[in-house]
Amino acid sequence: MLTKQRLRAVQNDSNVCADIEGFDFNAYDARDIEELRRFWLQYGVLRFKKTGISDAQQVEFSRHFGEFVIHPKQKQEGGHPTHQEILVISNAMKDGKPSGAMGNSEATWHTDTWFYERPPAGAILRGVTVPPSGGDTYFLSTYSAYETLPDALRKATDGRQIFFQNVYDKTGKLRLGKSEPGSRDFREWTGVVHPLVRAHGETGRKALYLGGTTEGAWIVGLPLDESAALLADLWDHTTGKQEVFVQKWDEGDIMMWDNRCTMHRRDGFDPSLIRIMHRTTTAGERPV
Numbered sequence: 001m002l003t004k005q006r007l008r009a010v011q012n013d014s015n016v017c018a019d020i021e022g023f024d025f026n027a028y029d030a031r032d033i034e035e036l037r038r039f040w041l042q043y044g045v046l047r048f049k050k051t052g053i054s055d056a057q058q059v060e061f062s063r064h065f066g067e068f069v070i071h072p073k074q075k076q077e078g079g080h081p082t083h084q085e086i087l088v089i090s091n092a093m094k095d096g097k098p099s100g101a102m103g104n105s106e107a108t109w110h111t112d113t114w115f116y117e118r119p120p121a122g123a124i125l126r127g128v129t130v131p132p133s134g135g136d137t138y139f140l141s142t143y144s145a146y147e148t149l150p151d152a153l154r155k156a157t158d159g160r161q162i163f164f165q166n167v168y169d170k171t172g173k174l175r176l177g178k179s180e181p182g183s184r185d186f187r188e189w190t191g192v193v194h195p196l197v198r199a200h201g202e203t204g205r206k207a208l209y210l211g212g213t214t215e216g217a218w219i220v221g222l223p224l225d226e227s228a229a230l231l232a233d234l235w236d237h238t239t240g241k242q243e244v245f246v247q248k249w250d251e252g253d254i255m256m257w258d259n260r261c262t263m264h265r266r267d268g269f270d271p272s273l274i275r276i277m278h279r280t281t282t283a284g285e286r287p288v
């Protein structure tokens with residue numbers, strides 16, 4: 001009898017990602033899932049190269065990592081025709097309309113849906129159709145961002161909370177279900193308050209929590225200019241000084257990230273090329 005190939009995580013040249021080898025999407029058991037979970041918590045991002053799996057298999061696989069979250073874009077252009085659990089990220093047009101979310105534009109550094117009270121714990125993103133170049137996705141560790149803060153900056157984050165408005169998105173469009181606010185001061189708009197340094201719900205490790213943009217973010221209690229200066233320093237430190245893993249996509253690749261201790265961004269790409277990604281998202285805890 002053939003013995004099963006052992007599941008392994010091979011760390012990439014960064015502190016945030018490992019390649020998973022020896023995992024068979026057609027034949028895995030509870031022990032394999034347990035092991036993957038452990039690696040996911042250990043590394044932050046797991047990569048599976050050229051999986052060749054179907055949408056149904058992706059949904060089935062994702063089910064083992066928590067309850068599904070429906071991303072707001074799934075109720076808009078990012079809905080999947082048959083699998084409601086899947087968010088479609090695509091620049092392809094269908095009948096003159098976008099057939100997925102995000103188009104071909106660059107997405108700057110963020111954690112997913114930071115403007116929710118309970119942002120997702122994880123995302124599983126699969127390359128369905130990928131361009132020969134462009135549209136790379138980058139990851140960094142927000143554990144490391146916190147742990148490498150210079151003393152003065154770390155002290156400045158101590159016990160602080162961060163407010164994120166949730167009325168407009170990063171491109172200035174009203175978010176689903178929101179209307180124009182009455183006040184000009186975004187701090188009076190609706191939004192959420194999270195700890196600026198969060199303790200991961202499963203590992204207990206501390207991670208810096210910057211959300212997705214400095215605009216419409218406020219360090220609660222600080223004068224606006226001081227808040228803006230501190231946020232600028234924290235963003236510089238995080239996005240300028242951390243190790244970054246760059247994913248250059250092949251079809252079938254899967255990136256599975258822990259949204260509680262990582263940030264990601266993606267490059268824009270040539271609009272004449274088609275890039276289609278299918279993503280499943282799992283529920284997370286309220287940051288503490």
Ligand code: OGA
Pocket residue numbers: 089107112123125135136137264265266277279
């Ligand atoms: C996401 C995202 C990056 C990409 O799915 O949350 O930011 O590479 N996508 O499309």
Ligand code: MN
Pocket residue numbers: 110111112264
């Ligand atoms: Mn994202």
